[in-house]
Amino acid sequence: MKQSYPLDRIRNIGIAAHIDAGKTTLTERILFYTGALYKIGEVHDGDAHMDYMAEEQSHGITITSALTKAHWNDHLIQIIDTPGHVDFTIEVERSMRVLDGCVIVLDGVRGVEPQTETVWRQRSKFNLPSLFFINKIDRPGADFDHVMQTIGKRLGAKPLPVTLPLHNEHTVIHLIDRTLIEFSGEHGEQLRVKPCDDSDWERVAGYRENLLLGIAEHDEAFADQVLAGDEPSPAETWAALRIATLKGNVCPCFGGSALRNLGVQPLIEGIIKLLPSPLERPAANAFLPDESTTQVEMINNQPLVALAFKVQMWDGRRHVFTRIYRGQLKPGDHVRFSKPDGTVITEHVARIFDVDAAKKSRLDLANAGDIVLLAGLRHASTGDTLCHPDHPLLLERIDTREPVLSLA
Ligand code: GDP
Secondary structure, three states: OOOOOOHHHEEEEEEEEOOOOOHHHHHHHHHHHOOOOOOHHHOOOHHHHHHHHHHHHHOHHHHHOOEEEEEEOOEEEEEEOOOOOOOOOHHHHHHHHHOOEEEEEEEOOOEOOHHHHHHHHHHHHOOOOEEEEEEOOOOOOOOHHHHHHHHHHHHOOOEEEEEEEEOOOOEEEEOOOOEEEEEEOOOOOEEEEEEOOHHHHHHOHHHHHHHHHHHHOOOHHHHHHHHOOOOOOHHHHHHHHHHHHHOOOOEEEEEOEOOOOEOHHHHHHHHHHHOOOHHHOHHHHOOOOOOOOOOHHHHHOOOOEEEEEEEEEEOOEEEEEEEEEEOOEOOOOEEEEEOOOOOEEEEEOOEEEEEEOOEEEEEOOEOOOOEEEEEOOOOOOOOOEEEOOOOOOOHHHHOOOOOOOOOO
């Protein structure tokens, strides 16, 4: 059964990395934590390990699927795998618009690598709010500080630390919540969060200052507060960091080890607290009659605009992954799209599916905000804007609009 969420509780994200940095492992661990792969609370005895590994194996397909859903704290995180980050054509690049935010994974030893630079360029083109996960912090030679510096130097990004590895590979310190997060068990199943004591807090005082000053550069009221020596609360810090991240001014950095599950849970919180909902991105906003974020019904009542972002063979048939920005779609509806050479094509959508990893289930109706799989389209492909036949519109017109921020 498809579980529906209000649009402000959805995060459509991509996870990008240079090969071997740990993208697959991190995706797996996010699913593990959110219970999509295995309920952490159910890991009790010796057999659990085997079950977990078996489960993991059987979900191999999950990890490489074009769309995987993770449910966390009343939010839906949709992890979208856009095609060919390196081999980019205009069509593939256009398909990046399906994302509202991304997590860039870096190897804690190797730092920024060539493919990280490619991903960063694409991310910058779409002004995609981004988080960094500095992974493999358990490896000898891993250096969080050095990687933060290379992010600044080689990408020209402004990284701000949010969680840091501390003491050993079992603990991270949270610079906003002022907590120590400890992980134990072979797969980091047990998680203990406790307030950070004064001596640990002193050791990270410099990082905390960097974080606050980094945020303050983009927020005058926050700057006044910090400069007056008035310690901002976690809620104030999250809110100010969120605005700076959404504007693309800064990139919050999380440290950890996906393999050991270290630092993954704070990253999930970060995805929800710092990355935008579909309503906060320009493509969706362009369809809102005004800046209010409560106009979802009006978006549904308008003519269809959707983006095809990936074509995949499924059960031997051609299927098209599509994100709906405006309007609704039913099986049997016609959609119109134009090819880069100007040819205009109208085709009929035979079936619509909700997808989660390897599972697909039929839908009678898809709404604005949904990401669905369409069967029956023979010519629609990656990067095409699908419209109501009587209301043609191209999505690229929207690219240049500034994001309209409507924050609670
Ligand atoms: P991808 O190519 O980016 O998807 O990378 P993978 O997730 O497949 O990981 C590449 C290799 O690095 C695998 O052998 C992983 O087990 C290993 N790996 C991933 N994360 C970590 C980590 O946090 N620590 C260590 N030591 N190895 C890791």
